[in-house]
Amino acid sequence: MNIWLGTIPAFLLATIGAVVLMRRKRRSGLTLLVVINAAIMAGALALVAAALTAGPATAATVTAATATAATTTGSGGSALIAAAIAVAGSSLGASFAVAYTGSAALAAMSERPEIFGRAMVVVGLAEGIAIYGLIIAIILIGQA
Structure with a gap:
């Protein structure tokens, strides 16, 4: 099973929760959703920064088969x-x-x-x- 299919229920629950929150508490619900989105965006930016600043991965041993597979x-x-x-x-x-x-x-x-x-x-x-x-x-x- 694809890992992305497993995230569909989480996204569905988050959407339902956001709709319920916005119906019950308009102003404070919007503030809470903005804070949650800002936290997710900060985490994503930190992940992108870590990926961009990381050095290249090196293998301990390189055989001839893996070297030709990498070039083709x-x-x-x-x-x-x-x-x-x-x-x-x-x-x-x-x-x-x-x-x-x-x-x-x-x-x-x-x-x-x-x-x-x-x-x-x-x-x-x-x-x-x-x-x-x-x-x-x-x-x-x-x-x-």
């Missing part, structure tokens, strides 16, 4: 990030395209029901944008 994985990470960007961008573009073409298709079909087939073709073409991004991602992952 440099461009693979960039290809994976590029694949993620391709999928995310194409999915967002497809979602906007389907939203606009789908609403226009439904409006047109409410006036003329016989154009159902042509309207669904346009919506299907909009969904194809996401498939193109997925194909590009597969190509990029294959080259990684």
